[in-house]
Amino acid sequence: MINAITSISPPTFPLLATATESEYAPIVLTGVLLSLVVIYIASKLGGELSRMLDFPPVLGELIAGVVIGASALHLVVFPESGAIASDSVIVSILKFIDNLSPETLTSIFQSQSEVISVLAELGVIILLFEIGLESDIRELQKVGYQATIVACVGVAVPFGAGTAGLMLLFHVPAIPAIFAGAALTATSIGITSKVLSEIGQLKSKEGQIIVGAAVIDDILGIIVLAVVASLAKTGEVDVANVIYLIVSATVFLIGSILLGKFFNKSFVAIANVLQTRGNLIVPAFIFAFFMAFIGNAIHLEAILGAFAAGLVLDETDKRKELDEQVKPIADILVPIFFVTVGAKVDLGVLNPLVPENREGLIISTFLIGVAILGKIVTGWSVFGQSGINRLAIGIGMIPRGEVGLVFAAIGTASGVLDKPLQAAIIIMVILTTFLAPPFLRLTFGESQKQVESAKQVKQADLAR
């Protein structure tokens, strides 16, 4: 057997064959498979390392993306960030395997990048669908005015200060300034609520306000994103258009939730009638993708539709079963999003050793400052609560996480954000997510006695 192989290998050994036209499609698939393997390994290494150091896994996935991407290893790079075929280590591996011509490699690189980008976009659609499935609308109604005010202040202050600062101090044009300002708005529910539950503060008055505000913040953030991204497409800020967009995004979200109440029953009925495999998950994805399509088609955002679809299906009896089935799909697709967001950014543009980068660095510092201070002030917007830990509420609102990354991704794809602004937003997301957990522990620890007494007050409140 071994003799047979060695005797025939020179003329037919496939590694030496030159690719023909018909081999093009399988090579794109080879590239996609290798990219996915690299992305998954990076996401797991980063996520686990981050968890060991007591930071949220998503932070590690993002940083792992930065490491394998345009900033460092060049394993996974994209044409949008100015890379060409020969910059990509994966394309070089394909070249080694198949001995391809430069033209073929360029088209393979483009096709493969396109496919990975769409997979990442499907990942963020499913992420928002899942966030929608997990946000309980009825819970929100309980949290009440305090959370709403904290959320609105937490959106308005960073957005206003960020946009105005960029335009007036740094002379950034209106559209990118608005986009970057908007990227400062959304608080990450996941990160904050995880830290709060770790330090046993999730059910405290402060914890309830923070989580409620973070949920409302996410919804406001997605509406802001839809509006801002649509502005970016037309390229000009027209007050009438802004009003139209805010109204249409709000109407779309609230309208689909209201219409969803009727659709809910049909959905459960359909899932019960179907008897082939995927009787629940396929109809759910038809709905989520259709809503995402509508969101895109009316020039808002696909994720707005997916989020609305999640909110609607959250109201059905099938919620738990659906949650369970969406989980593995999200586990497979969502990391592609986080890692590629990291991979697409080139942190080299903020290298302090290069003099031209100085302005970008100053802008970046400014954005991070606004991102932190703009959320800390929210604690002082809480009214009628004596003895509340205002600083803890403000710090709890700091981490940006997923939605901030969605802003960065969409801003880059649409060409609105230049490289320094894009890198500044990513650094802002990394730093806010990085700083919030230890500071949250510190503030709550410092005021532990205060909290204990607040708890007693609350229990007295509940006992009444």
Next chain:
Amino acid sequence: MINAITSISPPTFPLLATATESEYAPIVLTGVLLSLVVIYIASKLGGELSRMLDFPPVLGELIAGVVIGASALHLVVFPESGAIASDSVIVSILKFIDNLSPETLTSIFQSQSEVISVLAELGVIILLFEIGLESDIRELQKVGYQATIVACVGVAVPFGAGTAGLMLLFHVPAIPAIFAGAALTATSIGITSKVLSEIGQLKSKEGQIIVGAAVIDDILGIIVLAVVASLAKTGEVDVANVIYLIVSATVFLIGSILLGKFFNKSFVAIANVLQTRGNLIVPAFIFAFFMAFIGNAIHLEAILGAFAAGLVLDETDKRKELDEQVKPIADILVPIFFVTVGAKVDLGVLNPLVPENREGLIISTFLIGVAILGKIVTGWSVFGQSGINRLAIGIGMIPRGEVGLVFAAIGTASGVLDKPLQAAIIIMVILTTFLAPPFLRLTFGESQKQVESAKQVKQADLAR
């Protein structure tokens, strides 16, 4: 509010806006989302309808694909089957939404088709990974010689008769003839075992032989496919190369199963150490995609690698948990494969009213005849068993199902199969899958008494 919208809608209503360069990427996503919605709806309608009529759901998904594809509705069409942007109903919808130029539409059509094709390929990779996870190697060893002989005869006869017939009778060139002959080899485990269990014959002697042979058949079929697809790439049949390919495919499959025994423990250890979300499914996909990558990189097939990965992970303690998590992912990706295989074929090339189609029709009839007779004879290869229902065994081996479709898909993608041959294979798969269940019921029904007595003999055998 309503007044505000109507007063501003003429200048800003997005449906009338002309797309700019930066909108290109979101429109590809819009097209992908809409295609997926159409594909999922078709798969569920077809699958459920097929189940109601007592046929396997996969048959309905395939026929639904034919209906929405190049043969009829043109909802989902592909450049490979000669379609251009204006042939696609989905692209026309995108054009209506965004008022795009013909050039933009062409590139959107190509990108979108590429993405859907890769999703379908990921679907078939996961399908084979799942089949691997479900095929128990130890079970196979029990079925023994009878099943092995039935499997080998059932691969050799249709392959030999099909290839020789196409070359000698119809003067088809060697490579397409071999490819079409190979497409006749694999029996579908799923369909046969489902029908057998429905009529209570799964545990009969005939049932055991059929299922065992179908499992071996699938493995042989995948090896044949890897060899034949590789031949198709080089474009010539070289005996030394054929031997090299058979040896390398077999070594790859058996080698990975043997090495897998060591890898198994590390895999379970890794899954146990990881504590972030996706701790089981992401390592499993890293392994499956890496094996698929290797399969592609050594110029065999990605699905061979995925199948081997499934066989390996089937041996771990995590099998059940993994099975459960792969299911929803397969439910979402596998239908894309079945529907697009149907959508890519143009049954119009076999329209009997067009005189030029006559040869294609005759070839098609010949292939279907070989496909049926070549499997029926396998019943008579069973030796040393008196009173066994040989016809039932032969008929049980007829349905082709998934692996036959994989042949058609790969043959089309590589350009080996021309349109009539491709359509003939699809019709062969549809007809064999369609005919086997009723005939199986009939033969087993007719010989019910014979079977009863055989059962008694078997029980006596076991009692000994």
